[in-house]
Amino acid sequence: MIEITDLYKEFDGTPVLKGVNATFEKGKTSLVIGQSGSGKTVLLKCMLGLITPEKGDICYDGRHYHSMTIDEKRDLRKEIGMVFQGGALFDSSTVEENVMFPLKMFTNMPYDDMLERVNFVLNRVHLENVNDKYPAELSGGMQKRVAIARAIVMKPKYLFCDEPNSGLDPKTAIVIDNLIQEITDEYDMITIINSHDMNSVMEIGEKIIFLKDGVKEWEGTSDDVFKTDNKAITDFVYSSNLFKKVREAQLKEKGA
C-alpha cells in the first residue's frame, strides 16, 4: 500500500498541493483525475521523488520515503515502473536497448535471458518485429507500449503512468488502458494513473481521486463518479458534450 499524508508543495510561494491525503491499494488501478493545473503531475512527481514536497509523508509499504537515504531511495525506485506522458524513451537507443536497459543495469542475467525477457514483455504489449527500430520510427501508441514494456520489464511492485493516453486516438487509448489494467492484475501491482480522460475513468478506474486546485476534492469508484452530487466533479465529468448528453438523459430518466 502507498499512503500519502498531508502532502504540501508550493512553487515560488504559490501552493500547488495543499495537504493531500490518499491511499493506493495493491492490485488496484487508481486514477488521479482533475483539470490541467490541478496538481496531478506534481503529486505523481512528489511520489516518485522527482520533486521534494515542503510538508507531508509518502509511505511505500511501511517505508517512509523522505526519511530514506539517497541509496535507499534508489533501491526503492528499482521496484517502480513509470510510463511518462511523452514516453521518455532513450531516443538514440533501439526499442530492444530501451527495454533491456533496466535489466542490464540491475540484474546479472546472461544476454540471451535478457533478450527472452525483452521479447516476452514486447509481446505482452502486443509489439512484434520492432526490436531494431528507434523510437522516432514508431507511432505514438507504439511508443507508449514500448514505455509500458520498459516499465514492467523488472516486474515492478508499483506502476505510475502520467497521462498514458495523451495524444492518442480513442481506440488506441482504450487499448493502452486495457493493457495497463491487464498488467496490473497479472503482476498484482499498485497502479496509479494520472489522467483527465473520462474514457479511462470508465474503462479502468477502480479507484478515483479527484484533485481540484491542489486539494483532494473527491474520492470514490468509477460508478460513484456518475452518481455523485459533488458539483466540482460533476462540472469536470460533464464538461464534454457527449457526457453532458448522457447526464441529461440520466436526469430525464430520474425525473420520469
Next chain:
Amino acid sequence: MLQQVFKRPQKPAVFKDFIFKEIEDLGISSIGIVAFISFFVGGVVVIQTALNLENPLTPKYLIGFASRESLILEFSPTLISIILAGKVGSYIASSIGTMRVTEQIDALEVMGINSLNHLVLPKIIANVFFYPFVIIISITLGIIGGWVAGNLTGLVSSTDYLNGIRSEFVPFHITYSLIKTSIFAFVIATVPAYHGFYVKGGAIEVGKASTRAVVWTSIVIIVLNYFLTQMLLGK
C-alpha cells in the same frame, strides 16, 4: 553535482561500454577536424614565422624551433581545446539538455539510476584519457604541416626545419602540454554537462544552454591556461 558524478558506477560492466561509446562519440569523431586544422595551422605558423624573420643573419633552423614550441606550448593544447569546447561542448550540452526536457533523465532517476554519474562520468573519463592522444596527433600533424608548407613555399629547407625541430628540445614542455590538455578535457566534459543537465524549458532553452556552455567552457579554458602556465612554467 560533482559529488554525485564521482560515485561508484552502479554496474561496472555497463559503465565500461559507455566509456568506449563516449571515446567514439567525443574523441575518435573529433580526430578528423583536429587533424585538418592542425596540419594547416602548422603550415601557417611556419609561413608566418619565416616571413617575420627578415634578418638574413638569423639562422633558418629557428623557424622549425619556433613552430615546434608554438605548437607544443599553445596551439595544440589550448587552441584545439577551445575548438573542442565548441564541437564537443555543444554536443554534450545539447544531448544532455534534450534528455532533460524530454524527461529521459527523469526516467533514469525513476529507475533508480544516478543520472549524473551515468551520463557525465563516462564523458569525463573518455575526455581526460583520450584527449592527450588527440593533442599528440595534433602536435605531430602540425609539425608535418609546417614541414610541407616550408618545402612548398621554399621559405625553409627540410634540413633547416628538421634541425630546428630537434634543437633545444625540453621534454617537460610535452608534459606541460599534456597536463593542460587533461585539465581542459575535464572542463570540456563538466561545464557543458552542467549547463545541459540543469536546463529548464524546451528546444530553445536547450539551444541557449548549448551556447552558454561553449562560451563558459572557452572562458574557463583561457583563464585556467593563464594560471597553469604560471604554475607549471613560471619561475
